[in-house]
Amino acid sequence: MTLDPLDERIIGILGRDGRRSYARIGHEVGLSAPAVKRRVDRLLDTGAITGFTVVVDETRLGWQTDAYVELYCTGQPQPGQLARDVGRVPEVVSACTVTGDADALLRIRARDVRDFERVLDELAQLDYVARTKTTLVLSHLVDRPRPDSRKNGSR
């Protein structure tokens, strides 16, 4: 699966403003609105684009506690089971298996520290979880939806 430079520019523009009209995008990249739509539709079909979403300020919406939690497990839980189990906890916003000592690394968003403790308890009760290690997020320095693919020369 390979991307046209025009596709990359379109994705870049949609990354900065997911609701920009096809006509405006076309004007910026030198295509007509239908041509842009056809490309976006194709990108959706092939799965390169998986959807559109709103970006919210989590902290302002009351999710004040942000943390990474490493999971140390007994044995090797099936990745499928692990995914299902942690996916059931709504405060888990991301989870992945990783190299290193821990078996999985979770990103948690909780209302406050008290709420976070409850989530941690919930995770510790999964029978294959031996222990957890928490790293609290203090301040956010950078947050991008995706890597910047312009070929460096900005600034």
Added chain:
Amino acid sequence: MTLDPLDERIIGILGRDGRRSYARIGHEVGLSAPAVKRRVDRLLDTGAITGFTVVVDETRLGWQTDAYVELYCTGQPQPGQLARDVGRVPEVVSACTVTGDADALLRIRARDVRDFERVLDELAQLDYVARTKTTLVLSHLVDRPRPDSRKNGSR
């Protein structure tokens, strides 16, 4: 800053489909399209909503290496300087200061392992960076744009 239950539902819908029309949203929550637009505009004004974006499958677009990098620094670099420095590296998709031994935790998206090594070198050359510790992501289990705020009763 407090949110109406209607605002929460609207944000929830936009989270699942950031391009859904105000008319359809209005139909789902029991408002007219202009009423929905006014709410979304207000949420944008107050900063609760910071924008709209496209969701892409990074792996399919050629960003095959995903890793967490802990930064250990000499002294306490100013958070502002750190943010500026790591923000200049396009492969850094997120960065935050954290509790624990490390001073900062970065999320990196690189084209491949070779590309990742280059990024790591770039980070190591910042003069206040003493050492780094990499954790490679193996497989993604969960990935949500934000915590699920439905009050648990699903499944």
Added chain:
DNA sequence: CCTGAAACGTCGACGGG
């Protein structure tokens, strides 16, 4: 908050490079 009407955007069908 809703309703209406004008401006705007979307999206299929069609023809040309």
Added chain:
DNA sequence: CCCGTCGACGTTTCAGG
């Protein structure tokens, strides 16, 4: 194959109630 133009339809947006 991918592009552009056109026209019908849906949506946004602002006025007024």
